[in-house]
Amino acid sequence: MEEIGKFYEANSKKASEITPLEWKIAFIKCEEHLKYRLKMKTLYGAHTEKNLGTEAKNYYMCFAVDSLLLGNWEWKDEFDLPQQLIRIIDSRISTVVKSYKLQKEKKDKKIENGFFPETVEIEYRDVELDFYKLSGDFDFDYEDAEKYEKQVSEIESKITSNKDDNLGFFWECIKEGKKRSEISELMNMTPKQIDKLKEKLLSITKVESNPKETV
Amino acid sequence: MESKKAIQIINNYFGLMLEMNYHAPAENYFDDLENVSDFVNFHFDRIKLRQAKAKALHNKKRYEEFKFEFEKLKKYGVDELKKLLGKTERVQLQPLFRKFEDLSQNDEMEIIDDSDFLNFISVLKDKIDEETK
Numbered sequence: 001m002e003e004i005g006k007f008y009e010a011n012s013k014k015a016s017e018i019t020p021l022e023w024k025i026a027f028i029k030c031e032e033h034l035k036y037r038l039k040m041k042t043l044y045g046a047h048t049e050k051n052l053g054t055e056a057k058n059y060y061m062c063f064a065v066d067s068l069l070l071g072n073w074e075w076k077d078e079f080d081l082p083q084q085l086i087r088i089i090d091s092r093i094s095t096v097v098k099s100y101k102l103q104k105e106k107k108d109k110k111i112e113n114g115f116f117p118e119t120v121e122i123e124y125r126d127v128e129l130d131f132y133k134l135s136g137d138f139d140f141d142y143e144d145a146e147k148y149e150k151q152v153s154e155i156e157s158k159i160t161s162n163k164d165d166n167l168g169f170f171w172e173c174i175k176e177g178k179k180r181s182e183i184s185e186l187m188n189m190t191p192k193q194i195d196k197l198k199e200k201l202l203s204i205t206k207v208e209s210n211p212k213e214t215v
Numbered sequence: 216m217e218s219k220k221a222i223q224i225i226n227n228y229f230g231l232m233l234e235m236n237y238h239a240p241a242e243n244y245f246d247d248l249e250n251v252s253d254f255v256n257f258h259f260d261r262i263k264l265r266q267a268k269a270k271a272l273h274n275k276k277r278y279e280e281f282k283f284e285f286e287k288l289k290k291y292g293v294d295e296l297k298k299l300l301g302k303t304e305r306v307q308l309q310p311l312f313r314k315f316e317d318l319s320q321n322d323e324m325e326i327i328d329d330s331d332f333l334n335f336i337s338v339l340k341d342k343i344d345e346e347t348k
Contacts, residue, residue, distance in 0.1 A: 004269065004272045004273050004276050008269065008273050012266070012269065012270070012273075015266065020259070023262060024251060024255055024259055025241050025248070027255040028247050028251065028252075028255055029239070029244065030258075032232075033233060033237070036232045036233050036236070037229075037233060040226060040233070058254070058258075061258050062261070065261065065265060069266055070265075071269070083237060132230035132234075145221065145222065148221040148224075151221070152224050152225065174228050175224050175227065176227075177227040179231070179234060180231065180235055180238065183231075191238065194235070195243065198231075198232070
């Protein structure tokens with residue numbers, strides 16, 4: 001993608017106002033996003049590590065930054081820099097997944113390296129609706145089901161032994177697929193307090209984002 | 216536990232992490248700034264390069280557009296172009312007409328930063344468009 005888009009002038013003006021600190025925070029958030037998003041996709045089999053290679057994170061990040069700086073993506077005022085980048089990343093992942101699905105349908109033996117679509121395709125999506133399921137067209141991949149069962153059981157046992165009622169309730173909310181705002185309302189807590197619970201959950205369960213690794 | 220349920224729970228968990236990360240305020244990450252990953256450093260260092268590349272591509276595109284219009288105007292001829300303007304406009308734009316006639320190929324690259332001259336080209340282009348409607 002080496003072509004100047006129609007939003008170049010407006011985007012470059014906005015980019016010139018971004019501080020180094022803001023860029024770094026944006027990359028930290030995007031790395032976190034990609035870590036969960038890509039591993040989440042393995043649940044559907046679309047993005048196995050084999051298909052993605054180690055460069056997937058960099059591929060999506062470069063794509064997002066270039067889309068903004070070259071002006072192929074409209075930099076909307078209502079989103080901050082990390083949110084703009086995350087939205088581009090998810091849009092691109094969606095495109096890649098569609099391409100994977102198409103190839104799968106054609107019964108290609110394997111997805112070759114560099115299977116990402118060549119064209120600059122940008123689809124504007126409501127990313128917040130996609131957090132819990134980006135690739136709606138895919139079924140879960142049951143190949144590693146046992147590992148997931150074991151992982152969930154281990155998390156539950158750690159939460160039980162921690163004896164923190166809030167944490168237990170938080171986990172129950174996750175199990176039921178509650179969204180951030182619903183959890184906040186159900187637990188009568190601010191988003192900041194929920195963030196703290198999340199940190200606690202991560203620290204006691206050491207839940208890595210890779211479901212293929214043991215807990 | 217059913218397999219489907221376990222996968223769904225892990226899916227829900229990742230989904231919530233994504234949502235919380237997306238909405239987390241910048242200050243949540245201040246502590247992380249002291250020790251950022253290679254990924255963050257790599258992409259941070261890449262910004263300036265990509266901005267320079269984007270600027271170069273933009274200039275090239277503008278130059279190509281300018282060149283296209285410029286060649287079209289040259290074919291039209293200075294005397295014919297002058298006829299399209301009123302007397303006052305012609306006098307006002309006289310210095311730019313001189314520049315237009317004297318412009319060498321080397322100057323053309325620099326001209327894309329000359330907003331007066333670009334404006335002049337655009338005025339002439341509009342006049343021709345009106346004339347040929």
